[in-house]
Amino acid sequence: MRKSKVSLVVLSLLLAAFAVYASMLVPAADKAREKAKAPEKSPVIDETPEGNWDLVRLDFIHFAKPEKPGKPGGEPKPPSCFGTLGVQWKVLPVAYVVNPTTPDELPEDVLLDTVSASAETWDAATGAELFDDTFLVDYTAECGVQDYENVIAFSDYPDPNVIGVCSIWYTRRGRQIVEFDICLNTKFLWGDGSVNPLVMDVANIVTHELGHSVGMDDIYDDACADVTMYGYSQEGETHKRTLEPPDIAGLQSMYGP
Template identity: 35%
Template sequence: MKRILLALLLVVFAISIAHAASKPQLEKITFVHYIKGSQGKPTWDENVTDYKLIAGGIKWKSLPIRYSISLHGKPSNLDNNFVISAINNASETWDEYVDANLYEMQSITNEPVISGDGNNTVGWGVLPENVIAVTHLWYNPATKEIVEFDIVFNTLYKWGNADPDNDGIADNPDVMDLQNIATHEFGHNGLDDLRPPKDSELTMYYKSDYGEIKKRTLGIGDILGIQKLYGS
């Protein structure tokens, strides 16, 4: 009798293990990017070495991270070529600092961004008015593997190119710079927001504003963080 019971227990145990293995319990995390309130002049620079990993170091385990750009809900003032190049410039900015090919654009789509559909998509959607953009991640907490990311830019903002001549000096103070915000959001594939005021010049600082372009280029902390995850 005891032996039968033990055998039965073992079977139940084996089934529950098989079940857990076939259906990983994924978790979702969302990063919200806020518009800045009025602030004094920053006294820090992008040599700050801070970075913060997410949930103990979740990351992509197979590279490159392939993504699609969605033109669904794209503001009508933006032409497709500008959108595609601004977003690809943003992802490639991270690529430059790791040996591996980190990001690769896969396709252009007219489907909306959907979190949880298994596709990595970058596009537009309606968000609360103090939110510039969000990044949604899905990851497996057991393996620390990120399995999906999506970026949503808020359609309520006036998007554009704040530095059309690309000389590092903003010329259009009244547009939300697409490449600037996209660079920050791509960083969330392993890097968390930084909130201390001394991190305000880094790409992973949690707030931005109209006319800002400083997040287009990585600071020291951003570089150390991405290399910690994906190698130098």
């Protein structure tokens, strides 16, 4: 009796080890692609002649607040203070990778906790499980590269007015997001804006950018300057850390209450 119990344990250990080994054989990108595959009854994804998914890339460039913000030429009308992109994730939760390499004296654990809390801010505003509770840390992960890996990382942008960029890739047909990347510009000094008003607040910007990652658009109407998806930010600003009713309304219009 005891012997068979032991061999059962050995067998399940062997099986577990094999499962780990087998999962290592599948590249991460392929796994992400497999995971993103349209579930039954949802629109099919087109492929290019080369056999790749036919994807559209959208870049959201987040600028430091100019002297006179606001989109030029816009006609005045009562603002709803949110916009959605008409594309969203069809397979949830979304897994992501953080590269905590930064030139600033930003403690790694603080940075990782901040990113995770920002993801949770959106997650908590819908019944859907938007983001994985856990994420991977990868010091080689690059943002802005289409590889089916959702990466949050720092990178050096030549334009000193660009705070960060969120890129999303969605399928031309079916319009489902299959990847997002967030790049934070190392031209800025990053940190906790509630402690030091001279730094760019990580939570403030990452929460805004994560809004794009799930299908939220920028808002440039000055009457909506308090919402998380308002298109400009500045050093020391922290109010984008929390969502306003329009941000939540936009999110729930896509993923439900």
